[in-house]
Amino acid sequence: MNTSYLHFFKNKRFWLSGPATLLVSLFFMFAMAVWFPPGIGNVNNIMMPLIMFPLIWALLFFYTYLTTDLRKAQWLLVILFIINSLILTFQFLG
Amino acid sequence: MNHLIVTLPFIVFSLIIILLLAYTDPRRRKIFNKTDIKGNAAFVMRPITRKVLSWCLVLPFIPLVMMANYAGILMYCGALTVIGWLVSELPSSLI
Amino acid sequence: MAENASNIRSQAKALLNLHSWSGIVLGMLLYAVIFTGTVAVIADEIGEWSNSNYPKNLLITTDVNNTVNQLAEITPDQYLDEISVYENDRQQLVYFFHTHKLNPSGNMDEFGFQYKVSPKGEIISQQQGFGSELFAQDDTYALSRFLVSIHTELHIPSPWGLILTGILGLAMLIASVSGFMMHRHLFTDMFSIRKQRDGKSLKRDSHTVAGTWSIPFAILLAFTGSFFSFSDSFGLPAMGIVAFGGDQEALMHTLVGEQQQKSEAPKDSANLTLMIADAAKRQSAVPAFISISHFATESASLLTFFMPNEGEVGFEQLVYDATNGDFIEYKPLVGTVPSAGSAILSLIYPIHYGTFAGLFSKIIWVGLGIATCYVTITGLQLYAHRNEKGEQNWRWFSRLCTWGFLGLPLCSLSSASGFFISETLALNQSVWTPLSFLIAAAVVTVLTLAIKNIRLLSNVLLASNGLFCLLLPFIRFSSSGVSWIDAIQYHMVSMIFIECMLLACSALCFYRLYKSVQMTKKDSVIENSTLSSQEAVQ
Numbered sequence: 001m002n003t004s005y006l007h008f009f010k011n012k013r014f015w016l017s018g019p020a021t022l023l024v025s026l027f028f029m030f031a032m033a034v035w036f037p038p039g040i041g042n043v044n045n046i047m048m049p050l051i052m053f054p055l056i057w058a059l060l061f062f063y064t065y066l067t068t069d070l071r072k073a074q075w076l077l078v079i080l081f082i083i084n085s086l087i088l089t090f091q092f093l094g
Numbered sequence: 095m096n097h098l099i100v101t102l103p104f105i106v107f108s109l110i111i112i113l114l115l116a117y118t119d120p121r122r123r124k125i126f127n128k129t130d131i132k133g134n135a136a137f138v139m140r141p142i143t144r145k146v147l148s149w150c151l152v153l154p155f156i157p158l159v160m161m162a163n164y165a166g167i168l169m170y171c172g173a174l175t176v177i178g179w180l181v182s183e184l185p186s187s188l189i
Numbered sequence: 190m191a192e193n194a195s196n197i198r199s200q201a202k203a204l205l206n207l208h209s210w211s212g213i214v215l216g217m218l219l220y221a222v223i224f225t226g227t228v229a230v231i232a233d234e235i236g237e238w239s240n241s242n243y244p245k246n247l248l249i250t251t252d253v254n255n256t257v258n259q260l261a262e263i264t265p266d267q268y269l270d271e272i273s274v275y276e277n278d279r280q281q282l283v284y285f286f287h288t289h290k291l292n293p294s295g296n297m298d299e300f301g302f303q304y305k306v307s308p309k310g311e312i313i314s315q316q317q318g319f320g321s322e323l324f325a326q327d328d329t330y331a332l333s334r335f336l337v338s339i340h341t342e343l344h345i346p347s348p349w350g351l352i353l354t355g356i357l358g359l360a361m362l363i364a365s366v367s368g369f370m371m372h373r374h375l376f377t378d379m380f381s382i383r384k385q386r387d388g389k390s391l392k393r394d395s396h397t398v399a400g401t402w403s404i405p406f407a408i409l410l411a412f413t414g415s416f417f418s419f420s421d422s423f424g425l426p427a428m429g430i431v432a433f434g435g436d437q438e439a440l441m442h443t444l445v446g447e448q449q450q451k452s453e454a455p456k457d458s459a460n461l462t463l464m465i466a467d468a469a470k471r472q473s474a475v476p477a478f479i480s481i482s483h484f485a486t487e488s489a490s491l492l493t494f495f496m497p498n499e500g501e502v503g504f505e506q507l508v509y510d511a512t513n514g515d516f517i518e519y520k521p522l523v524g525t526v527p528s529a530g531s532a533i534l535s536l537i538y539p540i541h542y543g544t545f546a547g548l549f550s551k552i553i554w555v556g557l558g559i560a561t562c563y564v565t566i567t568g569l570q571l572y573a574h575r576n577e578k579g580e581q582n583w584r585w586f587s588r589l590c591t592w593g594f595l596g597l598p599l600c601s602l603s604s605a606s607g608f609f610i611s612e613t614l615a616l617n618q619s620v621w622t623p624l625s626f627l628i629a630a631a632v633v634t635v636l637t638l639a640i641k642n643i644r645l646l647s648n649v650l651l652a653s654n655g656l657f658c659l660l661l662p663f664i665r666f667s668s669s670g671v672s673w674i675d676a677i678q679y680h681m682v683s684m685i686f687i688e689c690m691l692l693a694c695s696a697l698c699f700y701r702l703y704k705s706v707q708m709t710k711k712d713s714v715i716e717n718s719t720l721s722s723q724e725a726v727q
Contacts (some may be wrong), residue, residue: 029424033431041521041528042443046428048530051537054412058362061640065207066200091431097500097551131702150563165546167502169553172406172543179402179563182380183395 016073017064024080025057034091037087101166104154105173109181111150112174116181117189118144126186204371208364212355212568215360216568217593220565221598222357224597225340226414227558229544230551234683236333239608240278241669243681246475247308253479260284261484268301269485277329281305281313285320287353292319297437308669321610328618332608335622336601341418344623356416364568365407367402375401383407389708392574393537398569403560410561430697446525451488458489459514467516468493468507482510488512492520497545503535548686566594587643595650596633602657603629607662609668655698658691 008014032049039045062068116122118139139147151174158166181189212219230233237243253274261269270288277283287301299320303590305313317321324330342350369375379401382394400407429440454601461481469475476493489511497503506520521531539545543554569590607625611618631651640646665688666672676684 025645030427030431033428039528039530041526041531042526043524044530045432046425046440046530047523047534048446049526050424051416051533053419053424054359054362054415057359058366061363061643062366063278068196083346088431098546101549116380122380125225126355126380146562161500164502165497165550166502167214168502168540169546169550172553172557173549175402175406176553176560178379179399179557179560182382182398183390 007014012070012074013065016070016077017061020077021060021064024077024084025053025060027084027088028056028079029053031087031091034087097163098169100161100163101158101169104158104166104170105177107154108170108174109149109177112185113189114139115144115147116184118124118149122186147158161176201371202366207365208371209572211360211363211367211626212565213356213572216565216569218353219361220562220569220593221343221355221597222340222354222414223361223558223565225336225412225601227562228556228601229337230558231687232333233336233544234548234551234687235336236330237681237683238280238665238687239332239400239605240329241665241681241684242278242280242670243683244475245280245308247280247282248274248465249253249469249475251280251282251308252462253465254307254463256282256284256323257481257484259310260286260304260306260312264302270300270483270590272475272481272484273299274480277305279308279342285323287320289360292321292707296321317357321657326619328612331618331622332605335604335626348422351418355418355422357413358418361411361537362408362415365400365404365411369404369408372397372401392567392571396564396571399560399564399567403557403564406557407561407564410541410557413537416537417541444523446520446523447482451483452486453483454487455485456487456489456512458485458511460691461491461511464491464509464511464516465493468495468509471507472505473515474496474498484511488711490517497539502539503532503537503546548682554672566590569594588637588646589648591643591647592633592637595647595654596630596637598651599633599654599657600626600629600675602654602661605661606657611669642711644705648702651698651702651705655695655702658695658698661690662688679725 029049029052032052033045036045036048060077064077067073118137139175154170155167158170231589241523257272257274264286266323267288271286273285273287275283282305284304284306285299286304289297290300290540292298292300301317301320303316303318303323305315309312325333326336340354344350345353372378377392378397380391380398382398382692383391385391392444425440426437429435429437432641433439433443458481461479465476465479472495474495477496478494480494481489482492491509491511493507493509495505495507498505503600504522506522508517508520509515510517518574521527522535523531543550543557554705570587573583573587573590604622604626607628608618611621636649637646640649671684672680673685675681
């Protein structure tokens with residue numbers, strides 16, 4: 001009984017659309033605060049990532065959930081993760 | 095206050111169009127004919143007329159944009175949604 | 190070709206799974222948030238109604254300048270940093286002389302002296318404390334504050350409540366987008382609700398039709414809602430860490446659009462009353478609140494805040510130089526100059542709460558809320574109904590649905606009664622409003638567990654809802670003594686609106702009850718006749 005309910009833990013798609021998507025979209029939001037042009041009002045780099053976060057998450061979620069090519073989705077997430085964490089590392093260390 | 099009164103006629107307009115669309119909806123008619131309603135078939139519309147009629151729902155946006163009544167546009171969209179739902183929920187004996 | 194077709198089929202199945210699971214797991218909480226969200230749309234009206242009040246526009250009819258100067262003399266200088274003034278629902282102006290510092294829970298907060306002043310300029314009460322605490326203890330807003338707080342954070346401690354409502358927003362986003370994607374006959378099925386043999390609407394059709402119509406706004410409201418929750422709970426502080434190296438004060442200064450270093454050299458301020466009158470004339474409206482920064486210094490300024498007006502959707506802020514009374518600018522919501530971020534932000538709030546065109550837009554937004562509630566209710570009932578047939582184990586789900594769907598409105602009505610009764614008995618309204626909610630919740634839970642027949646249970650809850658809706662206007666009248674004749678005489682629009690809504694809801698409840706009782710009778714007649722025919726055969 002229990003194993004059938006917990007079956008989705010073994011599913012790769014669950015890990016991709018769940019935790020991985022959440023992590024990548026959070027990193028995306030944080031990194032966006034660094035590269036997004038602040039504009040003359042000097043607030044766009046703060047407001048835009050906050051507004052975009054639910055949209056980015058939803059886009060990535062539906063993509064990873066519906067795609068047939070899981071490997072491609074996986075690599076997309078990995079690349080996004082690396083790029084954004086590099087941006088954040090540079091922001092904090094250099 | 096003026097911009098609210100201006101929006102009202104458009105909402106009434108959308109109500110009339112949606113009532114017409116619901117009344118002539120072929121699928122709605124088929125379902126009700128099957129169960130209980132008789133004599134509803136008096137008024138028939140061609141699919142193309144229905145299409146034109148539904149595009150009419152977009153028309154109010156033109157004057158509302160021209161008047162820069164953005165609150166009116168939002169209210170019109172919201173009202174359209176609520177009216178559509180309520181009209182579909184009306185019992186078949188009414189429409 | 191065949192592979193393509195099977196792909197589409199498996200995708201449709203995946204979408205259906207997603208739609209059902211996002212609904213089932215979070216559906217009941219989502220219903221709580223949507224229902225109280227519908228109530229939150231008219232929170233201001235509920236505030237006025239619960240105090241039997243109507244706005245007296247005290248900001249432009251009293252001498253604010255005189256009062257501020259008098260209060261400034263008795264207030265310690267450090268709290269003259271900022272002075273906010275607004276009219277509360279008990280015909281008083283609330284003056285809050287404050288500065289900013291960290292509160293016990295570690296958040297930046299306002300701290301200072303709060304005075305409540307009568308229209309004649311007498312100080313009615315004086316309190317010192319953090320802004321958030323003072324607001325949480327204010328009996329005036331006990332009812333509306335309690336109901337709105339269910340919507341924003343389900344009364345779970347910050348930031349977890351906000352994070353949960355944010356997740357619920359995302360779940361609603363998933364449910365509406367997947368619902369939209371998997372519905373193949375979106376336009377052809379828009380008006381058709383099939384009937385069951387007993388004349389009731391087919392739940393699946395009710396669900397899809399209401400869903401189809403409300404999809405655009407469901408997506409919009411879910412998106413704006415999750416933005417509010419996430420940016421308040423962790424988004425803004427995180428932005429402060431990334432963009433300002435952790436300097437939250439610098440972040441706040443950038444958002445408010447103020448220089449960090451200002452001249453504090455003393456200088457007399459110009460007449461505030463004249464500036465407020467000028468702002469009111471420019472906007473042809475009364476400001477919702479005003480805020481005076483650095484009073485009686487060289488850098489004194491006055492900000493007047495207006496609700497959307499004249500066909501606009503966003504808020505308006507007019508800033509004056511308080512040293513000479515000159516109008517400076519229309520200030521954007523965030524930052525110093527207009528920007529895309531500020532424009533979007535000033536749209537999001539009115540769009541989410543429907544507060545851009547007074548009662549008119551609020552009525553439409555309440556309609557949207559009811560439609561979305563209906564989609565959630567029919568969706569969960571549909572699931573309960575399907576599983577109930579197959580498995581005995583799922584009976585509890587139907588019971589849970591009845592408990593939640595009829596119990597929450599009943600508890601909210603009970604909290605309103607608690608508010609009025611505690612006022613009459615001179616008890617603490619901020620305590621008794623939530624307590625009455627909890628008492629009602631306990632009673633509903635006991636009833637749900639005790640009454641075996643689900644139909645009887647739902648009838649009992651429906652009847653109680655109808656009774657409360659019918660009684661509340663009388664309870665309010667007995668506690669405040671303000672009758673409908675007074676309401677019409679003083680143009681108390683909000684009060685009349687809320688009471689008409691209550692009476693309409695009561696009528697609806699009793700109508701549904703009548704229908705349900707009739708249905709039960711019909712069923713028992715059919716059952717009896719089948720039984721007697723079986724007996725005849727035997």
